[in-house]
Amino acid sequence: MHNSVALFTKPVSKMKNVTIRALAKELNLSVSTISKALRDSYEISEETKQRVLAVANRLSYTPNPYASSLRGKKSKNIAVVIPEIADSFFAIAINGIEAVVKEKGYHVLICLTHESFENEKAILREFGSGRVDGVLMSVSSETTSCQHITDLIDKEVPVVFFDRVLEEVDTDKIVTNDFESGYAATRHLIEKGCKKIAYLAISKSLSISNNRMEGYKKALADHNIRFEASDIVLCTNDPAYNIDIVKALLQQKKRPDGIVASVEKLTTTVYQACNDLQIAIPGQLRIVCFSNLEIATILHPSLTTITQPAFEMGRSAATVLLKALDKKNEHLPKKQLVIPSTLIIRGSSSI
């Protein structure tokens, strides 16, 4: 069973479960020696290491991840908990995350909350027992409390927020400059002559939505434009409903001449509404949208965007998490990292 004759009669590909024990028998060494050799321990001679490695390769040994995890309390999995995946920002952020973690041999578990607080809680609860070593997350639009998150952190599972954070949780956060971006978008519209600017929000509680809105308000104030509560429009998860809301907004007697849309998915809504209502962009309405859509350039008119550094945010978040996993012993101070977004001016806001 463990010599070359057996190998000959039984094709390698059909051999189930090449374990450390199998290698040990093959080499006439002890299990612990094999284990140490594979982990490059100083207790094993160079020669033995080579022999072990050779046989391991020949039998295409791959360590059983569950045995390792059970023993070592390390799963080599990290979770990415996000509201949805069909959104450029998150898709690109995942690319950034993946680039970093696969370097270190970690795997990425994707968990979708679909903007539901209940889902989010259920997902995190499951992570209490070691399925993942750490969590990267952007909270759902319904999330206002943080018990479920602090519970997880208490169980020594590090959590790093990116983009949508919960201020009150003391952990690492990677965000973009939402306030400044909201300000920049609004100021840009004002400079282009807008007198009445609407802000499309998607949540009353979300940090990003509120920070962007505060920037918007500040820009109005700084330019002596009176803020009107009715210019803040709360959109939903339902595109069909959103389009009705936006149309209603644009059909008021005194309708806005500028719009700041706080998330990518509102792009279609706004353009569609303008199309339906025959409103000219930017002639009658100027638009800036927070968006990472590559396709912004070929919209008609091309879309002025606040483009978030999605890839870098994902990469940074992953880097910070891996660092936390590394030296878990010494609890380093938590910090917030801000990576700035860029205002890219295109046709929807100017000429």
Add this chain to the structure above:
Amino acid sequence: MHNSVALFTKPVSKMKNVTIRALAKELNLSVSTISKALRDSYEISEETKQRVLAVANRLSYTPNPYASSLRGKKSKNIAVVIPEIADSFFAIAINGIEAVVKEKGYHVLICLTHESFENEKAILREFGSGRVDGVLMSVSSETTSCQHITDLIDKEVPVVFFDRVLEEVDTDKIVTNDFESGYAATRHLIEKGCKKIAYLAISKSLSISNNRMEGYKKALADHNIRFEASDIVLCTNDPAYNIDIVKALLQQKKRPDGIVASVEKLTTTVYQACNDLQIAIPGQLRIVCFSNLEIATILHPSLTTITQPAFEMGRSAATVLLKALDKKNEHLPKKQLVIPSTLIIRGSSSI
């Protein structure tokens, strides 16, 4: 340690590792009884089950997934191996997959090949040792051989293809009607009066690209239009390069009056090229693109698409995989499921 006094002095949230053994001590029952009670075994009385459940809840016990996996050879993880994630088709397909598998308590591991064959091999190799129970995959554009996949299947890890398949592997496949869609797209352009139609491909080997192309060729033949090899343009992964290729195509003396673009990411390229070259769509060039972009409707002109049933394909693939995992004993016959795409006619091809 195991009575209520201890609980009182030591807050629950700080208690590390609530194991089955801890529950056993707390309840004065054996470990195996607890295990069976939690799994709702018929060998345990209703009353005992209730008691166990109550304590498990109170101590917020969550089973250690690694112990279960090690013992039971089941990880409750499935892998989704895809070329990229910043693509509507894959993003939506993941939604479909997730909807199905989370129902059954499985988790989704996302693995990106970035269209590289080497990456794909490395990823599948790792799965040989049980990290995942099954694999859902769409092969990279470089993949032409299947050894790495059959190796995995030989190790009893079921693999289900979706969208981009390898015909020669005997396993379940979920595809869309690529040939017919290519045919329909091309026929539509012909009916609109196109005389010279170009086909933009992204791989010489990919099943989807070739099947769509065969449909294109057949449509030409059926309508007595001579096929010219120079009308097939092979695009790459590099957008900047692609735009040069497409521009070159459109600057020929005898330039095409129709384009069938075989994948979503070529949309931007084509529109951009037309924009730069001042070519009117659909006046001078009619376009059909294989795409799931929600934003197709607000392009200018709106984009005629072949829209794939991304969500359904993901859902079906996951369903088939879970079925294979269920009754792994009896090897059921492998089949191919075809879910049709839809031609949605919009402004880029008509009027």
Add this chain to the structure above:
DNA sequence: TGAAAATTGTGGAACGTTTCCCTAATTTCG
């Protein structure tokens, strides 16, 4: 009434690694 069957539970061996603690042989060095 008494043996078989059902009910409800217990003990302990796996699963494959890792690591703490040994041992035996060899080397070092005062």
Add this chain to the structure above:
DNA sequence: CGAAATTAGGGAAACGTTCCACAATTTTCA
């Protein structure tokens, strides 16, 4: 030269769960 240190490796106990093989009690029913 002899004690200590170094080198190379082995034994066995975890990690937390599941499940097979029993055991003790109660019920069934011919």
